[in-house]
Amino acid sequence: MNEVQELAKLDLEDLPELPAICFDDLRQNVLKNLHLEVGAGPVLYLLSPSYTVINPTPNEIISDFIRRKNEVLNYVKESIVYNLAVYSALLDVNSYFIEQNHFLVLARLRERDSGGKRYEIKFYTHSPRELLTNYTDKIYIGRDFIDLLQFQRKYLGVRELIDSLKDQYDNLIDRAQEKMRHPFRYKSFFQEIQEYLSDLINESHNILQSLPPYLDYDQLSNRDLVDINAQYRSIKHYLIELYDEVCEFENLLHFRRETEFARYVTKYKKDLGNLIAYFEIKINGQLCSRIYGK
Template sequence: MNEVEELSKLDPAGLPHLKPILLDDLYQSVSKNLHLELGRGPVLYLLSPSFSVLNPTADEGITDFITRKEALLDYLKEAIVQNLAVYSVLIDISSYFIEQNNGLVLARLRERDSEGRRFEIKFYTHSPLELLTRYEDKIYVGRDFLDLYSPNRKYFGVKDSIVSLKAQFVRLSERAGSKLKKVQEFGSYFQEIGDSVNELHNEGLLILQSLPPHLDFAKLSGKDLIDINAQYRTINHYVIELHDTIAEFESLLRFKERSDFVRYVTKYKKDVTNLISYFNIKINGVIAQRIRLCKAKHP
């Protein structure tokens, strides 16, 4: 965990300007109550919305970082919230739990070997009253990705999600060796999930290569949008197939009372479910709306 070290190298003046966007009440609440979790060596620090160290006890290194880099942390929080609002449905899908927790969201950053440029972020929500006393009761919201130098994400950010799902399956398989008793009994499920995630990865990335990285709706015809929408829908179908396979495996684990491992599968399924919702709402849903706004051309 080296997020603090890598962020220390960044100058907010050199980062892209973030254009202000209008946030609804839910996202405004999240923005005001966003807690950051940053690693420094073996220690994961929990920071309040005003960057006070809540846990564990602050040492000189983290205190100095916060003092020197408060402007960067402000930028980071704004970038995270804007990214959630534009390229994600995580907050919307989990709005019930987030509103029950007064908008409190935890953003746990993991730097992706990019000198502080790219991050994978896991999001959780938790009751404000029990955040420190029952931290382990946090609710997993999902994960997303942030490139501080490229706020406009290519392919709606779908490539990041596809690559992540494959990497997560590798980690899930490795974890099964120590967490799942009699793992050999479930070999066929790991094979089936592996085949499905590889198909999503290979076919999905191939489809993305045929699409424009960014959509300029003003320049695209109705026919273009219909074709693009169909291609994204095809990728979503691969995600749905993966979801169904994971759900079947999860049900079997629960039936066999393998609670020592099923929670990892449930978390993986949550990421897949979130991606399906993202396609339906922010990709295919938005493109379909644009198609309906196009004037029909008659021969």
């Protein structure tokens, strides 16, 4: 965990200007109440929206970082919400839970060996009144990947999101050995999930190679958009097949009281559900609006 060290290398003047987007009330309130979690060595620090260290007790390193890099932290928070607004349906899917928690969202940053530029972010929501007393009760609502130096995403970010499912599946296998009482009883489910995942990754890569990396609507005909929409919809169908298999596995785990491991499968299902919603709302939905809204 070296997010503090890597973010400290960035200067605001070196970061690109974010695009002009008018946020709705959901995204405005999330930005206002966004808490960051950043690592410094083995310690994960929880920062309030005004960058007060909520937990644990700050040392001089984190205190000095906050003093010197306040504007960079502002930029990071804005970039997170901008990316969620354009390249994710995470906030839309989880808006009920977020609003019930007065729009408190936790963003846990994990730097991706990129010199402080690229991050995987896990998102949680939590009741403000119980954040300190029952921190472990936070609700996982999804993840995203951002590049602080490049806002526009190739293939709408689909390839990176799908490839991350493989990494998460590998983590599931590790967790199964640690948390399950009888992991070999579920060998067939692990095999089925792996097969669906392999099909998803292979087919989506083939499909994306046939599509333009960036969609320039001024240069694309209506027929082009129809074809592109159909190709992205095909990827979504592979996601749905994987999602259904994971749901069946999750239900069986709860029935057999493998609850320690089931919660990790639930997180995997959440990421799949968010990604399917991203296709339906932001990709296929917007393409259909372009095709039929003229």
